[in-house]
Amino acid sequence: MPFRQMFSLILLLSALGIAPPFGLRTATAEPPFAAETPQIVVKKALTVLERGAKEYPEHRQCFACHHQTLPLLAHREAERLKIERKPEFEASTLEFVDASFRGKIADLNAGEGIGGKGLTVGYGLWTFRLGNHPADDLTRAMVAYLLKTQAEDGHWGLHSIRPPSEESVAFATVLAAAGIAHFADESQHADRDLAVEKARNWLRTAVRPLHKDRVARAWGWKLLGGSEEERDAARNALFESQQPDGGWRQTDELPSDAYASGTALYALMETGVTSDHPAVRRGVAFLSRTQKPDGSWHVVTRAKPVQVFFDNGDPHGKDQFISLMATGWAAAAIARGAAADPTP
Numbered sequence: 001m002p003f004r005q006m007f008s009l010i011l012l013l014s015a016l017g018i019a020p021p022f023g024l025r026t027a028t029a030e031p032p033f034a035a036e037t038p039q040i041v042v043k044k045a046l047t048v049l050e051r052g053a054k055e056y057p058e059h060r061q062c063f064a065c066h067h068q069t070l071p072l073l074a075h076r077e078a079e080r081l082k083i084e085r086k087p088e089f090e091a092s093t094l095e096f097v098d099a100s101f102r103g104k105i106a107d108l109n110a111g112e113g114i115g116g117k118g119l120t121v122g123y124g125l126w127t128f129r130l131g132n133h134p135a136d137d138l139t140r141a142m143v144a145y146l147l148k149t150q151a152e153d154g155h156w157g158l159h160s161i162r163p164p165s166e167e168s169v170a171f172a173t174v175l176a177a178a179g180i181a182h183f184a185d186e187s188q189h190a191d192r193d194l195a196v197e198k199a200r201n202w203l204r205t206a207v208r209p210l211h212k213d214r215v216a217r218a219w220g221w222k223l224l225g226g227s228e229e230e231r232d233a234a235r236n237a238l239f240e241s242q243q244p245d246g247g248w249r250q251t252d253e254l255p256s257d258a259y260a261s262g263t264a265l266y267a268l269m270e271t272g273v274t275s276d277h278p279a280v281r282r283g284v285a286f287l288s289r290t291q292k293p294d295g296s297w298h299v300v301t302r303a304k305p306v307q308v309f310f311d312n313g314d315p316h317g318k319d320q321f322i323s324l325m326a327t328g329w330a331a332a333a334i335a336r337g338a339a340a341d342p343t344p
Contacts, residue, residue, distance in 0.1 A: 045074060074327075117157060124142060140188070169206075174224065204230070257297070258327065280337045280342075296316065296323055
């Protein structure tokens, strides 16, 4: 049975109070699956993400991965479920990101003056990649910044430690190296090849104790290349850390949540894990049944504030920024995991 039909059957059986088949139960009883179809779950999430992205420029003019990158990622992945694209929303998001970075071209070319350092620039280039932004003087300057700020051993450091979105040096390194690989112009090709190879070598040997590090290891295989043995090791690390409820945890002390689960599922499917794989089925089910009625997922922040808090009007009060990121990751993972073809 195709996975989309299987998934719909599981949801229907659960709504009727019938235990799900297919060996998905564990020794610990799990909450029932959500009654909505994947399309409805994703559409509800997109409403939250789109509203948040539209409100953000009313409060800040600086790029933010939680209000630009993740909403755009979710919209792109939603196309797999035949959910209609919104070109105006995508265009306005890209225009905002372009304007945010374009005023800093001199700093970018000098390799200085960018809050969030390589992680911010890496997320910016990923946003451009998602939106099919053409290579131009801005992307060249962003690549120049990354080339100038790469450590000698191949990684990119962090501006601060604010878990879970800003704590993994490995994730920052994957984003930065992938941005260089995609957007370097002809004059930067030699430096590009050296930088990507250094990043790849660093990722092979670096200690990776965090969940986000394991995600980076898998996603890095897809974006930067590697052997089948490296791919399998990266997948297995995520398979082994999946919890009995079908989700993943940020740390061993925390319960499963949408941020850890969405990132893990997305990285696994980026390596070619198919939608009918048990880990994907269980992960999508976990995310579907833990969505809030308003379409969001709630993740409690662990980051110490470095800026004065502002209320963007998103769900979950002072947890709203990490929750919006989690909503983006979760929607993207469900859209891909419930699609007939989840391949990159």
